[in-house]
Amino acid sequence: MDNLKLKQMANEVRKGVIVGTHSAKAGHPGGSLSAAELFTLLYFEEMNIDPADPKNPDRDRFVLSKGHTAPGLYAVLANRGYFPVEDLKTLRHTGSYLQGHPDMKHIPGVDMSSGSLGQGISAAVGMALSAKMSGKSYRVYTLLGDGEIEEGQVWEAAMFAGHRKLDNLVVIVDNNGLQIDGRIEDVCSPYPIDEKFKAFNFHVINVADGNDFDQLRAAFAEARQTKGMPTAIVMKTVKGKGVSYMENNVDWHGKAPNDEQFAIAMEELEKAGEALCQK
Secondary structure, rough: OOOHHHHHHHHHHHHHHHHHHHHHOOOHHHHHHOOOOHHHHHHHHOOOOOOOOOOOOOOOOOEEOOOOHHHHHHHHHHOOOOOOOHHHHOOOOOOOOOOOOOOOOOOOOOOOOOOOOOOHHHHHHHHHHHHHHOOOOOOHHHHHOHHHHHHHHHHHHHHHHHHHOOOOEEEEEEEEEEEEEEEHHHHHHHOOOHHHOOOOOOOEEEEOOOOOOOHHHHHHHHHHHOOOOOOEEEEEOOOOOOOOOOOHHHOOOOOHHHHHHHHHHHHHHHHHHHHHHHH
């Protein structure tokens, strides 16, 4: 898929995030929006997956370690064809299969249930080890928040992955600089993130703009060429990207837009989509 189509799809993913959280009157739009390009590139280009065969044992795996940003994952899964886009409106509703965190038992395309921060990367490491032990060629990707990596379990998993030389594992850190209580550097600074992963025997790739498809694509290509050690991609992004009043605003970590805010956000995204269609 070319960059223009990827940008258009990322814009659709952002719409899905806004529609879902507005309908739910709850959820986490900020960190879902910052990762829209990452979700889009993974599911439309990078990963070996098939929505018609979501349990194929040879498929690549993705684990959303920062599970609260499920609205972004759901939006890309829906647009990729795993389930109807209309179902995004049922986010967090009673009886809906699209609950506040990913559920592998009920949602097509979800490879691991997640929610408690720090645990997703451990599951991803286990999947990568399983592939190695079974002689399988599938790759495992996991997305962590920069606030999430303040959790000790993250580094226990990283130590194991580095020690076992799991070069089929790609750990992505969404470094948007904000967590629920404020700036990560003020709450409990995880910096320097890259040097920490290097100390755990990871090949580290810093992506200056994680909302840029060319930079992300180059990072994943480099990760595929890396042998003998896992890869960590640390991508700088904008929290709330694509919705003006949400960008770099910590208030939108875990708050849904009201009707007026929803209308503004959708108008901005519609205009962005129209502008892309004219290119």
